[in-house]
Amino acid sequence: MTGTSTIDPMAFFRPKSVALVGATDKSGWSVATFNNLRVNGFAGDVYLVNPKAAQVHDTPAFASLADIPGTVDLVYVMTPIGVVPEVIRQGAELGTRHYVVLTAGYGEVGGEGAVRERELLDLAEELDVTILGPNGNGFINAADGITPYGLPIPQPLIAGSVGVVLQSGALASSVLSFAQSRNIGISLLVAMGNETVMSVTDVVRGLVADPKTKAIALFLESVRKPEEFAEVARAALEAGKPIVALKIGRSVKASRTAQAHTGALVGDDKTVDAAFEQLGVIRVVSLEDLIITAGMLAETGPLPGKRVGVVTPSGGASEIIADRAEDEGLDLPEFTAETTAKLREALPSFATPNNPLDVTGYVLLDRELMGRALQVVAADPGIDFVMMLQDLPRQTPDPQLALEMYSRNAATIRETSTPIIPVGNVLTDINETGRMIQAGSDYPQVAGGIEHGLTALGHAVRWSEMLRNHRAGRQQPPQVTAAFPDGLPERRGSWSEASAAKFLAANGVPMVPAELVSSADEAVAAAERFGYPVVVKAAVEGLEHKSDIGGVKLDLASAEQVREAVEQVLAATAGAGHAGAQVLVQPQRSGGTELLVGVVRDPAWGLTLAVALGGVWVELLGESALRVLPVAQDEVRRAIGSLRGLRVLQGARGGEPVDIDELARVVTQIGALAHELGDELVALEVNPLLVSAERIEALDALVTWAAE
Numbered sequence: 001m002t003g004t005s006t007i008d009p010m011a012f013f014r015p016k017s018v019a020l021v022g023a024t025d026k027s028g029w030s031v032a033t034f035n036n037l038r039v040n041g042f043a044g045d046v047y048l049v050n051p052k053a054a055q056v057h058d059t060p061a062f063a064s065l066a067d068i069p070g071t072v073d074l075v076y077v078m079t080p081i082g083v084v085p086e087v088i089r090q091g092a093e094l095g096t097r098h099y100v101v102l103t104a105g106y107g108e109v110g111g112e113g114a115v116r117e118r119e120l121l122d123l124a125e126e127l128d129v130t131i132l133g134p135n136g137n138g139f140i141n142a143a144d145g146i147t148p149y150g151l152p153i154p155q156p157l158i159a160g161s162v163g164v165v166l167q168s169g170a171l172a173s174s175v176l177s178f179a180q181s182r183n184i185g186i187s188l189l190v191a192m193g194n195e196t197v198m199s200v201t202d203v204v205r206g207l208v209a210d211p212k213t214k215a216i217a218l219f220l221e222s223v224r225k226p227e228e229f230a231e232v233a234r235a236a237l238e239a240g241k242p243i244v245a246l247k248i249g250r251s252v253k254a255s256r257t258a259q260a261h262t263g264a265l266v267g268d269d270k271t272v273d274a275a276f277e278q279l280g281v282i283r284v285v286s287l288e289d290l291i292i293t294a295g296m297l298a299e300t301g302p303l304p305g306k307r308v309g310v311v312t313p314s315g316g317a318s319e320i321i322a323d324r325a326e327d328e329g330l331d332l333p334e335f336t337a338e339t340t341a342k343l344r345e346a347l348p349s350f351a352t353p354n355n356p357l358d359v360t361g362y363v364l365l366d367r368e369l370m371g372r373a374l375q376v377v378a379a380d381p382g383i384d385f386v387m388m389l390q391d392l393p394r395q396t397p398d399p400q401l402a403l404e405m406y407s408r409n410a411a412t413i414r415e416t417s418t419p420i421i422p423v424g425n426v427l428t429d430i431n432e433t434g435r436m437i438q439a440g441s442d443y444p445q446v447a448g449g450i451e452h453g454l455t456a457l458g459h460a461v462r463w464s465e466m467l468r469n470h471r472a473g474r475q476q477p478p479q480v481t482a483a484f485p486d487g488l489p490e491r492r493g494s495w496s497e498a499s500a501a502k503f504l505a506a507n508g509v510p511m512v513p514a515e516l517v518s519s520a521d522e523a524v525a526a527a528e529r530f531g532y533p534v535v536v537k538a539a540v541e542g543l544e545h546k547s548d549i550g551g552v553k554l555d556l557a558s559a560e561q562v563r564e565a566v567e568q569v570l571a572a573t574a575g576a577g578h579a580g581a582q583v584l585v586q587p588q589r590s591g592g593t594e595l596l597v598g599v600v601r602d603p604a605w606g607l608t609l610a611v612a613l614g615g616v617w618v619e620l621l622g623e624s625a626l627r628v629l630p631v632a633q634d635e636v637r638r639a640i641g642s643l644r645g646l647r648v649l650q651g652a653r654g655g656e657p658v659d660i661d662e663l664a665r666v667v668t669q670i671g672a673l674a675h676e677l678g679d680e681l682v683a684l685e686v687n688p689l690l691v692s693a694e695r696i697e698a699l700d701a702l703v704t705w706a707a708e
Contacts, residue, residue, distance in 0.1 A: 007130050007198055009206030012098045013141045013188060015073030016044040018148050019065060019096075021087050022078035023048040023056045029102055029150040030078055031057065033138065036153050041145030047072065064090065071095040076138060076148045081105045081116060084134070085123055092127040101133035102150050107194050108135050117196055124197045136193020137169045140176070143187040143212045160185015161214040161298045162291070163207035165200055167192050167221045175219065175287055181429040182448050183438060184295035187213040201228040204243070208236045215298035217290050218245040226275070226605050233279035237470050240302065242463050244282045244294040247272055271602045274626035278635060280466045282459045288427065292448050293456040299445045300419055302464040305384030307331045308457070309377040310356035311370065312389035313363045317425060318356035320450050321387070328458025332356065339380040346372040367405045371412045378418040385419040387457065392424070392434030392446055399436070406441035413444060422446045423453035477630035478672045483507055489541055491680055491705045497546070498539045498584050500701035508669050509686065511698045514586045520563040526585040533557045533588040536565040537700075540578040549576045555588060589699060592692030593648055593658070597667050598685035598702075599629065599674035607681065609671040611636075613645040614688040629675040636671065637664040649691065656693035666696050682706050 018037060023030045034057045037046050047068045048061040055061055062068050065075065065087070075091045077084055081103050088099055106117035117134070124131050132139065137150040142159040154177045162184060166172045169191040176189055187210065190203050200218065207213045216236065223229050236243050249269065276283045284290050308330050310321050325332055332355050335343065343353035346369070348362045359373045370390065378386050390409070396402040413420040427449035430438070437443065447453035483506045488499055495503070498516045505511040515526040516539055527534040538551030546552050550572040553565035566583055573581040594614035602608045605628045612624035625639035640646065640660060651657035666689070674684045682704040689698050 007202045009198065009203050010210055012074070012130055012132070012198070013139055013190075013206070014144055014146060015098065015148075017047070017070070017072050018042070018044065018074045018076060018146075019047040019049055019062075019068060019072040019091075020076045020078065020148075021049040021065065022080075022083075023050050023061060024053065024078075025056055027078060029137075032152045033076060033078075033102075033148055033150050034059075036140075036147040036149050039155075040140075040142075040147040040153060040157050042147060043145065044073075065094055065096070066090065074098045074100065074148065076100045076102065078102045078150075085120070088120075088123060088129060088131070089127065092129050097129050099129060099131045099133075100136065100138045100148060101131055101193070102135075102137065103133075104135040106134045106196070117194060121196050129197075131197040132190070133193035134196060135169070137172060137191040139191070140186070140189040142185065142189070149189075149191075154180055156180070158183060158185040159187070160295075161187055161212060162217055162294045163187050163203075163210065163213040163215070164189040164217045164219075164291075164294075165192065165203045165207070166190070166219040167195075167200065168219055169193065171219060171287070175217075175291060178287060179291050179295070182292065182295065182445075183430045183435060184291055184298075184445060195224065199225065199228070201225060201232045204229075204232045205235065208232060208239050208241055214241060214301070215294040216241060216243045217294035218243060218247075219287070219290065220245055220247045221249065223247070223272070223275075223604060230275070230279055233276075233281050237280040237467065240467060242282060242294070242297045242460075243280070244284060244290055244297070244459070245276065246284050246287060246290045247276070268602070268604070270624070270626055271605050271608050271628065274608065275605050275628045278628060278631070280463060280470065282463050284455075284459065288448070288452055289455050289459075292452045293459050295445055296421065296447050296453075296456045297460050297463070300385075300421060300460065302467050303385050303419060303457075303460050304464070306461045306465075307333050307382060307384040309333075309335070309380060309383040309386045310389070311359060311373050311377055311386060312356055313359050313361055313370070314389065314425075315358045315360075317389055317450065318358050321356050321389070321454065324450060324454035328454055328461070330454075330458060330461060333382045335377070335380055336382060339376055342376045343373065346376055367401070368408065371408050374409070374412050374420060375416065378416045378420060383418060385421060387453070388413075388420055388422045389425065389450070390422050390446070391428075392430055392438055392443070394428070394431050395433055396437075399433075402437055403440050406437050406443050410441045410443045414442075421457065423457075424449055426450070427452055475632035475634045477632045477675070478668060480507065480669070480672045480676050482673060482676050492707065493542050494702065494704045496539045496541045496543065496584075497537060497701055498582070499541065500703040501698070503703060504670075504673075504686070504698065504701050507673050509673070509698055509701075510666065510696055511701070512586050512589060512690075514584050516582055516584055518582050520566040523566045523583060523585050524559045524562050527556065527559070527562045530585070530587040534562065535586045535588050536562060536569055537584045537586070538569050538573045538578075539582045539584045540573055543573070543576070543578060549573065586699070589690055589697065592690045592695075594688035594690055595663075596624075596685070596687045597670055597689050598683065598687065599671060599681070600683045601681070602628070607674055609636075609639075609667070609674070611639055611643070611667055613643065613648065627671070629671050631668065631671055633664050633668040636668045637661065640664055640667070651693075658691045658693060659696075663691055663696055680706055 048056045050061045051063045107114045138148045140147045140149045151173050172191040340353045351360050363369045485506045501511045517523045536553045538546045596612045596614040607629040609627045610624045649658045685702040686698040
């Protein structure tokens with residue numbers, strides 16, 4: 001139940017006339033919606049419809065939509081649930097294509113409600129109408145002063161360039177209030193309701209195309225159509241519009257498949273993280289960070305790099321900023337000798353020209369000190385942007401003097417080519433004094449508090465790098481065609497390692513040499529061809545975990561040990577119900593680092609690639625790098641580079657470094673092969689993939705197919 005690409009959301013949100021059906025003085029929703037339209041500057045006609053009252057909200061009312069002269073652009077439905085279809089059908093007959101349905105009792109309550117929601121969708125498709133909701137409060141188009149919204153809108157309603165889309169009507173007003181408290185203006189706020197017809201992705205698609213929107217903030221309970229979401233997220237990145245998302249539901253759920261170790265590394269929330277990272281969506285963990293980050297990016301646009309110069313009047317704040325900058329991966333480079341010399345001239349003699357720069361409390365005596373320091377720091381060639389610690393005043397004994405000071409600093413910010421971003425000390429509301437100073441001085445938005453401000457800056461820098469990579473031309477995922485050599489079993493159940501290895505080797509994945517044998521004599525002959533030591537493994541179709549039954553024997557250094565191992569493995573497989581089994585003989589590999597590379601199916605996002613350091617590192621580090629397929633080699637390279645254990649691969653403590661680019665190529669090939677197999681595949685795992693300076697080689701493999 002979602003919208004389609006034929007929906008024109010921005011036309012929906014710009015009606016020239018609105019009818020409130022079910023309007024009544026007894027309903028707080030009706031009162032709020034009518035007052036919102038009246039108070040916030042809606043210039044069009046507002047019609048009230050109530051068949052039992054000639055006057056509502058001190059305004060003449062109509063008995064039905066048919067009594068309203070002309071065609072209504074938007075019908076806002078507040079009737080009992082049983083009347084909703086009748087209202088929509090009548091409106092459609094009169095030419096109205098757009099509806100907000102406030103009424104609840106649909107899919108959110110299940111049972112009969114879900115049936116009613118399906119009927120509502122069928123009705124919308126039959127009549128070719130667009131519905132926002134049901135069970136939604138409506139929308140606030142602040143940019144155009146159109147506010148059919150069912151809860152009181154706090155004043156003042158500040159128009160700006162942040163588009164907000166929420167899957168929670170209850171939080172919409174809180175988000176709006178917080179944005180207003182920080183003087184962050186919105187272009188459009190939409191409470192989605194049940195998304196029966198119009199979906200989050202429909203609204204985001206409209207905001208991407210909307211010239212009044214520069215950043216998009218999303219509160220998501222779920223990503224209902226991942227493919228559509230990915231499409232609009234890519235469109236936003238192409239347009240250079242950041243999407244900031246607070247996606248709830250971070251708890252770890254069951255693994256995707258019991259057959260693969262990979263399942264333990266791929267949780268629902270980890271997959272969302274990976275998908276968002278690939279799509280350039282900024283994920284935050286609080287409502288405050290959602291609005292502050294979106295507001296900052298709407299103001300600054302992309303930042304040129306991560307080298308930040310900090311100008312502050314507080315030594316203590318400098319220390320906090322230095323710590324948080326390191327947390328966010330921001331660099332605080334030393335100033336150049338020329339910058340240092342100029343700062344010595346500009347600062348009082350007791351100030352030290354370091355980065356972060358504490359200009360000291362002397363700013364209270366020298367009102368131009370902050371501006372001079374900003375100009376010098378911003379001119380440093382080693383600085384990409386400047387963080388300026390300055391709150392808007394909450395009170396001032398001399399408003400004119402404060403206005404002059406903020407005007408000078410605002411002029412410096414506007415005239416300097418290096419971005420200068422004001423951040424406050426703590427997260428407090430901007431009061432009327434601050435609003436007056438900000439408006440009178442044309443001062444830019446001030447991010448709320450060092451903590452949230454540095455979080456927003458970290459997000460902004462990472463998103464900006466993603467945007468630069470995108471514009472530089474990203475690699476495309478490789479296209480492969482799976483080869484199935486003769487002798488492979490049917491594509492069903494779990495293949496033995498021998499079958500999986502044969503399949504992977506035929507498709508460009510480097511595999512350790514192996515021979516499939518049926519007797520101890522054959523095993524000894526194979527071992528002598530490989531050279532000792534060797535490994536003997538059970539080779540049985542449908543047996544996923546060989547080691548669990550004693551089906552793996554390592555470090556076999558003689559013919560006698562090989563014979564004994566074969567007998568033990570065959571006995572173990574027979575005891576597990578696999579009579580007539582064969583064994584696999586491989587050369588024993590040593591040295592290098594083990595990796596786990598696997599693909600499992602996420603129920604929402606589809607096939608997901610996981611890369612992790614294997615062996616003891618899985619338990620010690622407990623991390624993996626995930627990417628949703630398909631994925632290009634440069635993205636896999638970045639995923640490997642994000643692992644905390646990367647130094648092991650780079651040759652830490654005297655070890656020889658691995659060819660990371662070649663490793664990325666092999667992992668990308670595994671991912672491309674899995675993606676090409678599509679719905680047939682349940683899991684594909686290489687564990688371990690042994691990597692060293694000399695070779696990259698898979699030592700074991702698992703392929704599990706979907707049941708027919």
